[in-house]
Amino acid sequence: xxxxxxxxxxxxxxxxxxxxxxxxxxxxxxxxxxxxxxxxxxxxxxxxxxxxxxxxxxxxxxxxxxxxxxxxxxxxxxxxxxxxxxxxxxxxxxxxxxxxxxxxxxxxxxxxxxxxxxxxxxxxxxxxxxxxxxxxxxxxxxxxxxxxxxxxxxxxxxxxxxxxxxxxxxxxxxxxxxxxxxxxxxxxxxxxxxxxxxxxxxxxxxxxxxxxxxxxxxxxxxxxxxxxxxxxxxxxxxxxxxxxxxxxxxxxxxxxxxxxxxxxxxxxxxxxxxxxxxxxxxxxxxxxxxxxxxxxxxxxxxxxxxxxxxxxxxxx
Amino acid sequence: xxxxxxxxxxxxxxxxxxxxxxxxxxxxxxxxxxxxxxxxxxxxxxxxxxxxxxxxxxxxxxxxxxxxxxxxxxxxxxxxxxxxxxxxxxxxxxxxxxxxxxxxxxxxxxxxxxxxxxxxxxxxxxxxxxxxxxx
Numbered sequence: 001x002x003x004x005x006x007x008x009x010x011x012x013x014x015x016x017x018x019x020x021x022x023x024x025x026x027x028x029x030x031x032x033x034x035x036x037x038x039x040x041x042x043x044x045x046x047x048x049x050x051x052x053x054x055x056x057x058x059x060x061x062x063x064x065x066x067x068x069x070x071x072x073x074x075x076x077x078x079x080x081x082x083x084x085x086x087x088x089x090x091x092x093x094x095x096x097x098x099x100x101x102x103x104x105x106x107x108x109x110x111x112x113x114x115x116x117x118x119x120x121x122x123x124x125x126x127x128x129x130x131x132x133x134x135x136x137x138x139x140x141x142x143x144x145x146x147x148x149x150x151x152x153x154x155x156x157x158x159x160x161x162x163x164x165x166x167x168x169x170x171x172x173x174x175x176x177x178x179x180x181x182x183x184x185x186x187x188x189x190x191x192x193x194x195x196x197x198x199x200x201x202x203x204x205x206x207x208x209x210x211x212x213x214x215x216x217x218x219x220x221x222x223x224x225x226x227x228x229x230x231x232x233x234x235x236x237x238x239x240x241x242x243x244x245x246x247x248x249x250x251x252x253x254x255x256x257x258x259x260x261x262x263x264x265x266x267x268x269x270x271x272x273x274x275x276x277x278x279x280x281x282x283x284x285x286x287x288x289x290x291x292x293x294x295x296x297x298x299x300x301x302x303x304x305x306x307x308x309x310x311x312x313x314x315x316x
Numbered sequence: 317x318x319x320x321x322x323x324x325x326x327x328x329x330x331x332x333x334x335x336x337x338x339x340x341x342x343x344x345x346x347x348x349x350x351x352x353x354x355x356x357x358x359x360x361x362x363x364x365x366x367x368x369x370x371x372x373x374x375x376x377x378x379x380x381x382x383x384x385x386x387x388x389x390x391x392x393x394x395x396x397x398x399x400x401x402x403x404x405x406x407x408x409x410x411x412x413x414x415x416x417x418x419x420x421x422x423x424x425x426x427x428x429x430x431x432x433x434x435x436x437x438x439x440x441x442x443x444x445x446x447x448x449x450x451x
Contacts, residue, residue, distance in 0.1 A: 071438060152434045152441075202426065202448070205418035218420065222446065258450050262421045271424045273448035282440040297433035297441055305433060307441060 018100070027081070030100035032091040032107050034187065035114065062088075065189050068231040068243035069093070071284040074102045110186035110233045117314040118232040119183045122246050123166070124279055125306045126175040132296070132304040135168045140296060152297045159290030162310065169308070177248055179226050183314055186233040195225030200255055200272040206262050213266040222274045224251035232311060235286055240311040242293075243284040250277045281307045289313070317345055326356060336360050424450050 019029040062085040069083050069091065075098065077083070082094040083103070093103045127136065139161055140153040157165060169176055184190035202220035206213060230244035257272045285293035292310040299305055317325070322345050329336045336342045336356055346353050426448040434441040 149432075149434045154434070154439065203424055204421045206421045207418045215421070216418065220426070256448075258424075260423055260450075262423065269423075271450070273424055273450065274426075274446065275448065276446040278444040278446070280440070280442050280444070284438040295434060295439065295441060299433065299443065300431055305441065305443065 018097075021094075027094060027096050028100065030093045030095075030097075030104070031086075032093065032100075032104050034085070034089050034091055034107060035111050036089075062189065064229050064231045064243055064245065065091075065187065067284065068187075068233070068241070069103055069106065071243060072102075072106055072233075072235060072241055072286075073099050075099060106233065106235070107187065109235070113186055113234055116186060116234070117183050118186065118240055118242075119181050119312050119314045120228075120230055120232060120242055120244060121181050121308075121310045121312075122179045122228065122244065122281070123169060123306075123308040123310075124177040124179070124246070124248060124281065125169055125308075127304045127306055128173060129298070129302050129304065131171065131173045132306075135171065136165065136296060136304070136306065139165050139168075140294065149297070152295065154293070154295040156285065156287060157292050157294055158288075162290065162292040162308075165292075165294065165308065169306075177226070179228055179246060179248070182228050182230055184230065184232055187231060189229070189231050191227070191229040193225065193227040195223050195227060195249075196251075198222050198224065198251060198255070198274070200274055201270065203271065204262055204269055213263040215262055215266065215269055217269075220274075222251055222276050223249050224253075224276070225249060238289045238313075239286055240289075240313065241284075241286045242309060242311045244282070244309065246279075246281045246307075248279045250279075251275070279305065283307070283309055285309060287311050317341070319349075322349075322352075326359070330359060330363055333363070422451060424448055 017031050021027055021029060065085060066083050070077055073083075073093070073095070075096075077095055077099060080094075081096075081099065082092075084092045086092050091103065091107060093100045095103075137153075139157065141155050143151050143153055168174075180192050180194065182190050182192050199219050199221050201217045203218040204215040205218055206215050208214070226246070226248045228244065228246050230242060232240055232242045235241045252275045255272045255274045257270050259268050259270045261268050281295075283293060283295070287293060287310075290312070292308055294306065294308045296304055296306045322342070325339070325345075326336055326342060329339050329342060337360065342356070346356060426446060429445045429447065430442060431444075432440070432442045
Protein backbone atom coordinates (compact mmCIF):
# COMPACT_ATOMS: atom_id res chain seq x y z
CA UNK A 1 0.00 0.00 0.00
CA UNK A 2 2.79 2.38 0.90
CA UNK A 3 4.58 1.58 -2.33
CA UNK A 4 1.38 2.12 -4.27
CA UNK A 5 0.80 5.51 -2.66
CA UNK A 6 4.39 6.51 -3.24
CA UNK A 7 4.10 5.52 -6.87
CA UNK A 8 0.88 7.50 -7.20
CA UNK A 9 2.50 10.61 -5.73
CA UNK A 10 5.50 10.24 -7.97
CA UNK A 11 3.29 9.65 -10.98
CA UNK A 12 1.36 12.83 -10.30
CA UNK A 13 4.53 14.89 -10.51
CA UNK A 14 6.11 13.18 -13.46
CA UNK A 15 6.84 15.44 -16.42
CA UNK A 16 8.01 12.46 -18.46
CA UNK A 17 7.59 8.72 -18.45
CA UNK A 18 10.82 7.94 -16.66
CA UNK A 19 11.95 9.18 -13.29
CA UNK A 20 15.33 8.40 -11.76
CA UNK A 21 15.26 7.32 -8.16
CA UNK A 22 17.29 9.35 -5.66
CA UNK A 23 19.96 7.17 -4.12
CA UNK A 24 19.41 4.31 -6.55
CA UNK A 25 21.15 4.92 -9.89
CA UNK A 26 20.44 1.37 -11.10
CA UNK A 27 16.68 1.66 -11.21
CA UNK A 28 14.03 4.11 -12.35
CA UNK A 29 10.29 4.52 -12.25
CA UNK A 30 8.70 4.12 -15.65
CA UNK A 31 5.09 4.84 -16.48
CA UNK A 32 3.59 3.00 -19.42
CA UNK A 33 0.25 3.97 -20.91
CA UNK A 34 -2.04 0.96 -21.12
CA UNK A 35 -4.42 2.94 -23.33
CA UNK A 36 -8.09 3.61 -22.93
CA UNK A 37 -9.65 0.87 -20.89
CA UNK A 38 -12.92 -0.56 -22.22
CA UNK A 39 -16.09 0.38 -20.41
CA UNK A 40 -17.54 -2.24 -18.13
CA UNK A 41 -20.12 -4.44 -19.81
CA UNK A 42 -23.76 -3.80 -19.07
CA UNK A 43 -25.61 -5.98 -16.58
CA UNK A 44 -27.15 -8.03 -19.38
CA UNK A 45 -23.70 -9.19 -20.43
CA UNK A 46 -22.55 -10.18 -16.97
CA UNK A 47 -23.12 -13.68 -15.68
CA UNK A 48 -25.23 -13.37 -12.56
CA UNK A 49 -24.17 -15.55 -9.72
CA UNK A 50 -27.10 -17.60 -8.57
CA UNK A 51 -28.49 -16.53 -5.25
CA UNK A 52 -27.43 -12.92 -5.77
CA UNK A 53 -30.02 -10.26 -6.47
CA UNK A 54 -27.70 -7.92 -8.39
CA UNK A 55 -25.01 -8.57 -10.95
CA UNK A 56 -21.55 -8.44 -9.43
CA UNK A 57 -19.60 -5.25 -10.00
CA UNK A 58 -17.26 -5.43 -12.96
CA UNK A 59 -13.97 -4.74 -11.21
CA UNK A 60 -10.89 -5.26 -13.38
CA UNK A 61 -8.57 -7.85 -11.91
CA UNK A 62 -5.38 -5.82 -11.90
CA UNK A 63 -3.71 -8.38 -9.66
CA UNK A 64 -3.74 -10.80 -12.58
CA UNK A 65 -2.36 -8.13 -14.92
CA UNK A 66 0.42 -7.32 -12.48
CA UNK A 67 1.26 -11.01 -12.11
CA UNK A 68 1.32 -11.29 -15.89
CA UNK A 69 3.77 -8.41 -16.34
CA UNK A 70 5.92 -9.68 -13.49
CA UNK A 71 6.15 -13.08 -15.15
CA UNK A 72 7.12 -11.88 -18.60
CA UNK A 73 9.41 -8.93 -17.96
CA UNK A 74 13.00 -9.73 -18.90
CA UNK A 75 15.43 -9.87 -17.16
CA UNK A 76 13.28 -11.19 -14.31
CA UNK A 77 12.35 -8.73 -11.58
CA UNK A 78 14.24 -8.92 -8.31
CA UNK A 79 13.48 -8.05 -4.71
CA UNK A 80 12.68 -4.35 -4.42
CA UNK A 81 11.38 -4.11 -7.97
CA UNK A 82 7.68 -3.47 -8.27
CA UNK A 83 4.81 -3.32 -10.75
CA UNK A 84 1.52 -1.54 -10.08
CA UNK A 85 -1.45 -0.26 -12.05
CA UNK A 86 -2.25 3.39 -11.35
CA UNK A 87 -5.61 4.90 -12.08
CA UNK A 88 -6.65 1.91 -14.12
CA UNK A 89 -4.58 3.11 -17.08
CA UNK A 90 -0.93 3.51 -16.17
CA UNK A 91 1.44 0.66 -15.62
CA UNK A 92 4.15 1.75 -13.19
CA UNK A 93 7.33 -0.30 -13.32
CA UNK A 94 9.96 0.25 -10.64
CA UNK A 95 12.96 -1.59 -12.04
CA UNK A 96 16.11 -1.26 -14.11
CA UNK A 97 15.68 0.60 -17.44
CA UNK A 98 16.01 -2.58 -19.53
CA UNK A 99 13.24 -4.22 -17.51
CA UNK A 100 11.06 -1.16 -17.98
CA UNK A 101 11.75 -1.36 -21.71
CA UNK A 102 10.72 -5.02 -21.70
CA UNK A 103 7.41 -4.15 -20.01
CA UNK A 104 6.89 -1.31 -22.48
CA UNK A 105 7.44 -3.67 -25.39
CA UNK A 106 4.88 -6.08 -23.93
CA UNK A 107 2.32 -3.28 -23.70
CA UNK A 108 3.14 -1.95 -27.17
CA UNK A 109 2.59 -5.37 -28.73
CA UNK A 110 -0.75 -5.65 -26.98
CA UNK A 111 -1.84 -2.19 -28.09
CA UNK A 112 -0.85 -2.82 -31.70
CA UNK A 113 -3.13 -5.88 -31.73
CA UNK A 114 -5.81 -4.57 -29.42
CA UNK A 115 -8.63 -5.78 -31.69
CA UNK A 116 -7.49 -9.39 -31.52
CA UNK A 117 -9.49 -11.78 -29.36
CA UNK A 118 -7.77 -14.53 -27.42
CA UNK A 119 -9.84 -17.47 -26.16
CA UNK A 120 -8.66 -19.54 -23.23
CA UNK A 121 -9.97 -22.97 -22.24
CA UNK A 122 -9.08 -24.64 -18.98
CA UNK A 123 -9.83 -28.31 -18.37
CA UNK A 124 -9.49 -29.92 -14.96
CA UNK A 125 -9.77 -33.67 -14.48
CA UNK A 126 -9.49 -36.29 -11.76
CA UNK A 127 -8.03 -39.55 -13.05
CA UNK A 128 -7.41 -42.77 -11.13
CA UNK A 129 -3.85 -44.01 -11.07
CA UNK A 130 -4.34 -46.93 -13.46
CA UNK A 131 -6.03 -44.83 -16.11
CA UNK A 132 -3.42 -42.14 -15.77
CA UNK A 133 -0.58 -44.64 -16.32
CA UNK A 134 -2.35 -46.09 -19.33
CA UNK A 135 -3.66 -43.00 -21.09
CA UNK A 136 -1.82 -39.91 -20.01
CA UNK A 137 1.62 -40.83 -18.70
CA UNK A 138 2.90 -41.70 -22.20
CA UNK A 139 2.08 -38.17 -23.37
CA UNK A 140 3.95 -36.46 -20.56
CA UNK A 141 7.65 -36.19 -19.77
CA UNK A 142 9.12 -38.30 -17.00
CA UNK A 143 9.10 -36.71 -13.55
CA UNK A 144 12.24 -34.89 -12.49
CA UNK A 145 13.70 -36.39 -9.34
CA UNK A 146 14.50 -34.17 -6.39
CA UNK A 147 12.65 -31.13 -5.12
CA UNK A 148 9.50 -30.87 -3.09
CA UNK A 149 7.11 -31.87 -5.89
CA UNK A 150 9.13 -34.48 -7.72
CA UNK A 151 6.09 -36.43 -8.94
CA UNK A 152 4.59 -33.49 -10.77
CA UNK A 153 4.65 -33.74 -14.54
CA UNK A 154 4.24 -30.67 -16.65
CA UNK A 155 4.89 -29.82 -20.27
CA UNK A 156 3.89 -27.69 -23.19
CA UNK A 157 2.26 -30.05 -25.67
CA UNK A 158 2.20 -29.40 -29.40
CA UNK A 159 -1.04 -29.35 -31.36
CA UNK A 160 -1.04 -33.08 -32.13
CA UNK A 161 -0.35 -34.16 -28.54
CA UNK A 162 -2.95 -31.67 -27.29
CA UNK A 163 -5.56 -33.20 -29.58
CA UNK A 164 -4.70 -36.71 -28.37
CA UNK A 165 -4.84 -35.71 -24.72
CA UNK A 166 -8.15 -33.90 -25.19
CA UNK A 167 -9.59 -37.00 -26.84
CA UNK A 168 -8.45 -39.26 -24.00
CA UNK A 169 -9.95 -36.92 -21.42
CA UNK A 170 -13.37 -37.85 -22.83
CA UNK A 171 -13.04 -41.37 -21.40
CA UNK A 172 -15.59 -42.82 -19.01
CA UNK A 173 -13.17 -43.18 -16.14
CA UNK A 174 -12.16 -39.55 -16.14
CA UNK A 175 -14.00 -37.11 -13.92
CA UNK A 176 -13.63 -33.99 -16.02
CA UNK A 177 -14.53 -30.38 -15.43
CA UNK A 178 -14.60 -28.17 -18.51
CA UNK A 179 -14.64 -24.56 -17.45
CA UNK A 180 -16.32 -21.90 -19.60
CA UNK A 181 -14.26 -20.53 -22.47
CA UNK A 182 -13.08 -17.02 -21.64
CA UNK A 183 -12.35 -14.64 -24.51
CA UNK A 184 -10.50 -11.41 -23.96
CA UNK A 185 -8.39 -8.82 -25.71
CA UNK A 186 -4.66 -8.51 -25.17
CA UNK A 187 -3.75 -7.34 -21.66
CA UNK A 188 -7.36 -6.80 -20.70
CA UNK A 189 -8.13 -8.59 -17.44
CA UNK A 190 -11.13 -10.90 -17.75
CA UNK A 191 -13.03 -12.95 -15.24
CA UNK A 192 -15.96 -15.32 -15.33
CA UNK A 193 -17.75 -16.77 -12.33
CA UNK A 194 -20.60 -19.24 -12.21
CA UNK A 195 -21.20 -19.82 -8.55
CA UNK A 196 -24.03 -20.82 -6.26
CA UNK A 197 -23.79 -19.59 -2.69
CA UNK A 198 -25.32 -21.59 0.12
CA UNK A 199 -25.97 -20.53 3.68
CA UNK A 200 -26.15 -23.20 6.33
CA UNK A 201 -26.53 -23.61 10.08
CA UNK A 202 -23.04 -24.44 11.27
CA UNK A 203 -23.61 -24.23 15.03
CA UNK A 204 -25.64 -22.50 17.74
CA UNK A 205 -24.78 -19.93 20.37
CA UNK A 206 -26.39 -20.73 23.68
CA UNK A 207 -27.44 -18.41 26.49
CA UNK A 208 -29.76 -18.69 29.47
CA UNK A 209 -32.54 -16.15 29.93
CA UNK A 210 -34.84 -16.38 32.94
CA UNK A 211 -33.85 -20.00 33.38
CA UNK A 212 -34.67 -20.93 29.78
CA UNK A 213 -32.02 -21.99 27.27
CA UNK A 214 -32.00 -19.75 24.19
CA UNK A 215 -30.20 -21.07 21.11
CA UNK A 216 -29.32 -18.68 18.23
CA UNK A 217 -28.13 -20.24 14.98
CA UNK A 218 -24.63 -19.43 13.70
CA UNK A 219 -24.78 -19.12 9.93
CA UNK A 220 -21.94 -20.12 7.60
CA UNK A 221 -21.57 -19.73 3.84
CA UNK A 222 -20.15 -22.09 1.24
CA UNK A 223 -19.92 -21.84 -2.55
CA UNK A 224 -20.28 -24.26 -5.39
CA UNK A 225 -19.04 -23.42 -8.86
CA UNK A 226 -16.12 -22.11 -10.83
CA UNK A 227 -14.35 -18.77 -11.10
CA UNK A 228 -11.74 -17.88 -13.72
CA UNK A 229 -9.56 -14.80 -13.83
CA UNK A 230 -7.04 -14.33 -16.60
CA UNK A 231 -4.88 -12.02 -18.64
CA UNK A 232 -3.54 -12.97 -22.05
CA UNK A 233 -1.32 -11.21 -24.54
CA UNK A 234 1.06 -11.81 -27.41
CA UNK A 235 4.72 -12.53 -27.01
CA UNK A 236 6.52 -12.63 -30.31
CA UNK A 237 4.67 -13.07 -33.55
CA UNK A 238 2.25 -15.89 -32.73
CA UNK A 239 2.94 -16.95 -29.18
CA UNK A 240 0.21 -16.34 -26.66
CA UNK A 241 1.09 -15.74 -23.05
CA UNK A 242 -1.53 -16.59 -20.45
CA UNK A 243 -1.73 -15.92 -16.74
CA UNK A 244 -4.80 -17.47 -15.18
CA UNK A 245 -6.29 -18.42 -11.85
CA UNK A 246 -9.01 -21.06 -11.82
CA UNK A 247 -10.90 -21.94 -8.67
CA UNK A 248 -13.42 -24.74 -8.71
CA UNK A 249 -15.49 -25.56 -5.64
CA UNK A 250 -17.59 -28.70 -5.48
CA UNK A 251 -20.17 -28.79 -2.69
CA UNK A 252 -21.70 -32.15 -1.81
CA UNK A 253 -25.49 -31.83 -2.05
CA UNK A 254 -27.71 -32.23 -0.21
CA UNK A 255 -25.77 -30.91 2.74
CA UNK A 256 -25.71 -33.61 5.45
CA UNK A 257 -27.37 -32.65 8.72
CA UNK A 258 -28.11 -34.03 12.16
CA UNK A 259 -30.44 -33.16 15.01
CA UNK A 260 -29.35 -32.82 18.60
CA UNK A 261 -30.28 -31.14 21.88
CA UNK A 262 -27.95 -28.53 23.34
CA UNK A 263 -29.16 -28.66 26.96
CA UNK A 264 -31.46 -30.67 29.18
CA UNK A 265 -35.03 -29.80 28.42
CA UNK A 266 -34.19 -27.63 25.41
CA UNK A 267 -35.81 -27.99 22.01
CA UNK A 268 -33.85 -30.13 19.52
CA UNK A 269 -31.87 -28.24 16.85
CA UNK A 270 -30.62 -29.23 13.41
CA UNK A 271 -27.02 -28.59 12.36
CA UNK A 272 -25.66 -28.97 8.81
CA UNK A 273 -22.27 -30.49 7.93
CA UNK A 274 -21.15 -29.30 4.47
CA UNK A 275 -18.24 -30.77 2.58
CA UNK A 276 -16.56 -28.71 -0.16
CA UNK A 277 -13.72 -29.85 -2.39
CA UNK A 278 -11.87 -26.91 -3.90
CA UNK A 279 -9.25 -27.00 -6.60
CA UNK A 280 -7.15 -23.95 -7.39
CA UNK A 281 -4.80 -23.55 -10.33
CA UNK A 282 -2.56 -20.56 -10.92
CA UNK A 283 -0.53 -20.79 -14.08
CA UNK A 284 1.54 -18.52 -16.25
CA UNK A 285 2.61 -19.97 -19.58
CA UNK A 286 3.87 -18.94 -23.00
CA UNK A 287 2.23 -21.08 -25.67
CA UNK A 288 3.03 -21.53 -29.38
CA UNK A 289 -0.01 -21.66 -31.72
CA UNK A 290 -2.21 -24.73 -31.15
CA UNK A 291 -0.24 -25.92 -28.15
CA UNK A 292 -1.31 -26.32 -24.54
CA UNK A 293 0.18 -26.27 -21.07
CA UNK A 294 -0.52 -29.40 -19.08
CA UNK A 295 0.24 -30.30 -15.51
CA UNK A 296 -0.47 -33.58 -13.75
CA UNK A 297 0.06 -34.21 -10.08
CA UNK A 298 -0.66 -37.20 -7.84
CA UNK A 299 -2.89 -36.58 -4.85
CA UNK A 300 -2.61 -38.04 -1.40
CA UNK A 301 -5.54 -40.39 -2.09
CA UNK A 302 -3.67 -41.99 -5.02
CA UNK A 303 -5.62 -40.34 -7.84
CA UNK A 304 -4.14 -37.84 -10.28
CA UNK A 305 -5.20 -34.28 -10.87
CA UNK A 306 -4.71 -32.97 -14.38
CA UNK A 307 -5.01 -29.41 -15.66
CA UNK A 308 -4.90 -28.40 -19.30
CA UNK A 309 -4.72 -24.77 -20.43
CA UNK A 310 -5.27 -23.95 -24.11
CA UNK A 311 -5.19 -20.55 -25.77
CA UNK A 312 -6.19 -19.72 -29.32
CA UNK A 313 -6.50 -16.63 -31.45
CA UNK A 314 -10.18 -16.09 -32.29
CA UNK A 315 -9.89 -12.79 -34.17
CA UNK A 316 -6.78 -11.21 -35.60
CA UNK B 317 -16.93 68.97 49.79
CA UNK B 318 -15.24 69.22 53.18
CA UNK B 319 -14.50 66.18 55.32
CA UNK B 320 -17.25 67.19 57.71
CA UNK B 321 -19.77 67.53 54.88
CA UNK B 322 -18.68 64.12 53.63
CA UNK B 323 -19.24 62.60 57.07
CA UNK B 324 -22.71 64.13 57.19
CA UNK B 325 -23.52 62.72 53.76
CA UNK B 326 -22.14 59.30 54.67
CA UNK B 327 -24.06 59.03 57.92
CA UNK B 328 -27.25 60.26 56.27
CA UNK B 329 -26.84 57.48 53.76
CA UNK B 330 -26.19 54.90 56.45
CA UNK B 331 -29.14 56.15 58.49
CA UNK B 332 -31.36 55.66 55.44
CA UNK B 333 -30.03 52.11 55.16
CA UNK B 334 -28.65 52.83 51.71
CA UNK B 335 -25.45 51.40 50.33
CA UNK B 336 -22.81 54.16 50.49
CA UNK B 337 -20.98 52.65 47.53
CA UNK B 338 -24.11 53.24 45.47
CA UNK B 339 -24.07 56.94 46.15
CA UNK B 340 -22.37 58.89 43.38
CA UNK B 341 -21.28 61.83 45.58
CA UNK B 342 -19.72 59.53 48.18
CA UNK B 343 -17.93 57.50 45.50
CA UNK B 344 -16.61 60.72 43.88
CA UNK B 345 -15.26 61.96 47.18
CA UNK B 346 -13.69 58.58 47.99
CA UNK B 347 -12.08 58.67 44.60
CA UNK B 348 -10.32 61.89 45.61
CA UNK B 349 -9.61 60.65 49.15
CA UNK B 350 -8.75 56.99 48.94
CA UNK B 351 -7.43 57.02 52.50
CA UNK B 352 -11.05 57.21 53.72
CA UNK B 353 -12.04 54.10 51.79
CA UNK B 354 -11.14 51.63 54.53
CA UNK B 355 -13.19 53.50 57.13
CA UNK B 356 -16.24 53.70 54.86
CA UNK B 357 -15.94 50.03 53.97
CA UNK B 358 -15.80 49.15 57.67
CA UNK B 359 -18.95 51.15 58.43
CA UNK B 360 -20.72 49.60 55.44
CA UNK B 361 -19.70 46.08 56.56
CA UNK B 362 -21.17 46.68 60.01
CA UNK B 363 -24.45 47.81 58.49
CA UNK B 364 -24.62 44.66 56.38
CA UNK B 365 -25.58 42.88 59.58
CA UNK B 366 -28.83 44.84 59.60
CA UNK B 367 -31.58 42.97 57.74
CA UNK B 368 -32.89 46.11 56.02
CA UNK B 369 -29.63 46.72 54.14
CA UNK B 370 -28.49 43.19 53.40
CA UNK B 371 -31.03 42.51 50.59
CA UNK B 372 -30.12 45.78 48.82
CA UNK B 373 -26.45 44.96 48.80
CA UNK B 374 -27.16 41.39 47.77
CA UNK B 375 -29.22 42.64 44.85
CA UNK B 376 -26.44 44.92 43.76
CA UNK B 377 -24.01 42.04 43.96
CA UNK B 378 -26.31 39.96 41.81
CA UNK B 379 -26.50 42.74 39.24
CA UNK B 380 -22.74 42.81 39.04
CA UNK B 381 -22.45 39.06 38.77
CA UNK B 382 -23.11 38.70 34.99
CA UNK B 383 -20.48 41.30 34.20
CA UNK B 384 -18.02 39.57 36.49
CA UNK B 385 -18.83 36.20 34.94
CA UNK B 386 -18.41 37.61 31.43
CA UNK B 387 -15.07 39.12 32.34
CA UNK B 388 -13.96 35.84 33.90
CA UNK B 389 -15.11 33.95 30.81
CA UNK B 390 -13.20 36.24 28.50
CA UNK B 391 -10.11 35.93 30.61
CA UNK B 392 -10.46 32.14 30.64
CA UNK B 393 -10.92 31.97 26.89
CA UNK B 394 -7.88 34.14 26.34
CA UNK B 395 -5.87 31.91 28.66
CA UNK B 396 -7.03 28.81 26.80
CA UNK B 397 -6.06 30.31 23.46
CA UNK B 398 -2.64 31.21 24.78
CA UNK B 399 -2.12 27.81 26.31
CA UNK B 400 -3.56 25.77 23.42
CA UNK B 401 -0.27 25.73 21.57
CA UNK B 402 1.49 24.24 24.56
CA UNK B 403 -1.08 21.84 25.98
CA UNK B 404 -1.38 18.58 23.97
CA UNK B 405 -4.79 18.04 22.42
CA UNK B 406 -6.87 15.39 24.14
CA UNK B 407 -7.46 12.10 22.28
CA UNK B 408 -10.66 11.44 20.42
CA UNK B 409 -12.63 8.26 19.85
CA UNK B 410 -13.64 8.00 16.21
CA UNK B 411 -15.52 4.75 16.41
CA UNK B 412 -16.05 2.08 18.95
CA UNK B 413 -18.15 -0.95 19.46
CA UNK B 414 -18.55 -3.27 22.33
CA UNK B 415 -20.37 -6.52 21.81
CA UNK B 416 -20.57 -9.65 23.80
CA UNK B 417 -20.21 -12.85 21.83
CA UNK B 418 -22.49 -15.47 23.24
CA UNK B 419 -20.85 -18.80 23.94
CA UNK B 420 -20.94 -21.34 21.12
CA UNK B 421 -22.35 -24.78 21.58
CA UNK B 422 -19.65 -26.32 19.35
CA UNK B 423 -21.99 -29.13 18.51
CA UNK B 424 -20.17 -29.42 15.18
CA UNK B 425 -16.69 -28.53 14.03
CA UNK B 426 -15.39 -27.73 10.57
CA UNK B 427 -11.84 -27.69 9.31
CA UNK B 428 -10.00 -27.41 6.01
CA UNK B 429 -7.41 -29.80 4.63
CA UNK B 430 -5.02 -28.18 2.13
CA UNK B 431 -2.84 -30.13 -0.23
CA UNK B 432 -0.30 -28.22 -2.32
CA UNK B 433 0.43 -30.34 -5.36
CA UNK B 434 2.81 -28.01 -7.17
CA UNK B 435 4.33 -24.65 -6.35
CA UNK B 436 6.75 -22.79 -8.60
CA UNK B 437 7.03 -19.11 -9.47
CA UNK B 438 4.89 -19.66 -12.58
CA UNK B 439 2.60 -22.41 -11.34
CA UNK B 440 0.59 -23.32 -8.27
CA UNK B 441 -1.81 -26.21 -8.03
CA UNK B 442 -3.55 -26.99 -4.77
CA UNK B 443 -6.66 -28.57 -3.39
CA UNK B 444 -8.57 -27.72 -0.26
CA UNK B 445 -11.28 -29.73 1.36
CA UNK B 446 -13.73 -28.29 3.86
CA UNK B 447 -14.94 -30.99 6.20
CA UNK B 448 -17.55 -30.75 8.92
CA UNK B 449 -17.96 -33.24 11.73
CA UNK B 450 -20.42 -33.79 14.54
CA UNK B 451 -18.84 -33.66 17.98
